[in-house]
Amino acid sequence: MKDTVLAYELQQVSFAYHPQQQILDNINLRITAGSWVTLVGANGSGKSTLAKLLGGLLAANAGKIYVEGTEMNQESITHLRPRIGMVFQNPDNQFIGATVEEDIAFGLEGRCLPRDEMVERVKRYADKLEIGHLLSKHPAELSGGQKQRVAVAATLAMEPGIVIFDEASSMLDEKARGELQLIMREMSESGGYTIISITHDAEEILASDRAIVLKDGGVAADVSPLELFRNQELLSSCRLIAPFRVRLIQELSSRGIELDPGQDIEEVSEQLCRYISSK
């Protein structure tokens, strides 16, 4: 059988802004292409720094980072960068263009794409993210959720294989947050993207394949999201709270009722009703 393709391989990666204060210490990681990995941890655990290293925005002080088999360094970064897209936290501060279409086109202009192709991609990705009707809008006329969709469209238009979401949903309202998660789910299901997300959001973590817990600059745990939410100690170390669905399952379990957390609360509700009427 063929080896699984790796999106990332980190070998003994360390990083520090000042030599006396190590932010990341000896990180070893392998991330399979097409998977969805969440990085969790308390403030100061190094997760944001790790995201910047993965995105090629910072260079490691020690160790090696391989992106799709190529080692990241000064020379290779220019070629690797188009493979890696990043969506950041503040919708306002990543809106570079003066209008939606200019913002989506910004990265494409830098790739020197011919105009026809830019126009086609801007339209295709704007439609994909349902912002096709907003192309001529100024950021001041858009909601936070819409701006974040623009950021995602601008990132996907570059056609990267890896997309890093750095707390991309944390400034959005509940509804927009749900919508962004849906986009991420679709991206993941399409199989075309490796997704790395940094988040506090329980639902977003639950939707991913794997949670990497960072603590004091090191990997404290590498578990499935459900394992993370069932481990109180891990949860408090990254200041998380399990989603309602998982807490409910646990409360029920402690009362002798065993249910499956399923995909959403509706599945839980059905199981519960069946359980009660089974008597």
Added chain:
Amino acid sequence: MSVHFEQVSFAYDDRSLWRHGALADVSLSITPGSFVGIAGITGSGKSTLLQHLNGILKPTAGRVKVLDFTIGAGDKGPLRELRRRVGLVFQFPEQQLFEDTVEKDLCFGPLNFGVPLEEAKDRASRALEMLGLDDSFLPRNPFHLSGGQMRKVAIASILTMEPDIIALDEPTATLDPQSRAELLQLLSRLQREEGKTVIVVTHRIEEMLPYAESWIVMKDGTPIFQGTPAELVREERHLSEAGLALPECIRLWNQLAIKLGLEQEEPCLSAEAIAERVAALYEHEVHPPTWGGGAGDAG
């Protein structure tokens, strides 16, 4: 009533270009000493509403009564005393800190209101304590604190004015889940133990459900719902109508209520309460406890 809006309307004076979040014919009441949640999406007018509480914005029509003050259209009366008694915490308050020590920032408000320096310092240390920070923070530079700590200091800087009402605009935004829960517990303590009226604007209904005693749901500048948490759960359509996400616990409870005939019961919303209720239902026969008890639909 500590807050009373009578047919309040408000429009930002730029007439056409960027009109947003204005209020249209708002009438509502808030009981003194209660914990109130105001829910609504961006642009529903919830932040505009909040800024009417201390006269930062004044109604273009109608009247706002807060404590013993009345603000009508065009009123220009003295607002200082009102502003001392109604503490308003804007979104991302940590971005509004400006002094070089926590203590100076905390004293800024009281000194503006003529409180002597010694007393202001006393209040600073008390306010910090209320938010779970100790005196060691006083001499520190607020810009060197963590995000959650800065947020607490910024809220404490409002508490030092010793307001009767404290109103906050999305105080938990961007904090991690445990910090969010801690902050809401602190606010709830201020309400229960210090007798403050606490008003919180939010679009995260779920995290406030354990604390809020009453809810106002805003849509397009008008309240479309005012009532108790139980009423909010029973009339969940108002939340969807306002464009808000329905919390999982409300969805679950209502589905169980319909299928098992629990509509008249006081809703169970925490994971523990629901589990307890389900276990009880399984143990005993399904019998709705308050059938015809006269509670009915209070909405």
Added chain:
Amino acid sequence: MRDKLLFGRCIDTGSPIHRLDPRAKITGMILYLIAIIAVGSWPMLLVTVVFSIVYMLATRIPLKYFVKAAKPLWVLMVFIFVVQSLTVESGEVVLQIGGWALYAGGLKSGFIAAARMALLVSFTAILTFTTTPGLLNQGLDGVLKPLQKIGIKTQRLTLMMSIALRFIPTILDETHKILKAQAARGADIKELPWKEKGKLLLSLLVPVTVSAFRRAEELVLSMESRGYIVGAPRSEYHLLTWQTKDTWFVLSYVLLVAVVLTYRFI
């Protein structure tokens, strides 16, 4: 506050002026500036006013927006008027108080100077009202291109300008928000005496600067992650095509300048 932020905002009415090549508009504005400087008499002021109003109407944007654009500068205009009126001593004496006299010539040149200022500010608003910032940028890039030959990095210049245009409204908004927060803590800038006003504004520098730096830092990261390299070749999303109407547009300004200059020097 938001009202004053007309600066740098495009108001899309789809008029013929909106569809002109931004390079034509920028060239037109430069020519207009020359004409305005040369205006020195009543007939020419009238010609320029008529010329300006015709173009303002052609944008289909209500005239009041142009008036609003000049509004923030009224103090400066009054100042220019007063200084000119008091210093120019020609023509008849209109008013005499003790040893001090006000001359008709002074009044005239004061009025014309203030009117020129008002015209300049409100008329150049045509450029920002009818051109999206992106196009404006690209137009500026086109107009500045000849400077590249003498070694000036015009791409940096236009990038800086576009980011400034993009963030000035955001930063003003933020300042406004902090002022409101200060008011809530008992320091209402509207009610404070002048000296205290100054102190309060000074105190805003800390949070506003901190936030501007944070925004800049995040924007740079975002640009970098989208592959931006300063000075690297880029293709252009908007295609600028110079049409005959653009030539006519520029020629109308050349005519204005010619008329004003001829009247002045002949």
